[in-house]
Amino acid sequence: MNLDERIKTAQKRWKELQQGDDVRIWVGSATCGLAAGAKGLLDRLPGALDELGVKARIVPVGCIGMCFAEPLVDIQEPGRPRVSYRNVTGDALPRILEGQLKNGGPPDP
DSSP: OOHHHHHHHHHHHHHHHHHOSSEEEEEEOSHHHHHHTHHHHHHHHHHHHHHHTOOEEEEEESOOSOGGGOSOEEEEOTTSOOEEEOSOOTTTHHHHHIIIIISSSOOOO
């Protein structure tokens, strides 16, 4: 594969990731996120989504940039702005998912 083909492939994959027709959930999984509990969130996400009957693409990513707020979880629904949640705990995760993905917005604090 030559450079032009690689660039086209990368651009296509980036567009699918950023503008896809599916729900995407990014979890900050750099060392700061992992130290703050991101691995536990990644482990719990599939079951929590199944309980809600929601399909989503789970995307572990590197540092999102706000290490003090880890673990960070970003949720992107098709045609809607990406929403970031900070200091997410395993106990809060189902409430966040239900509020955002079933009730149309962030849950009440």
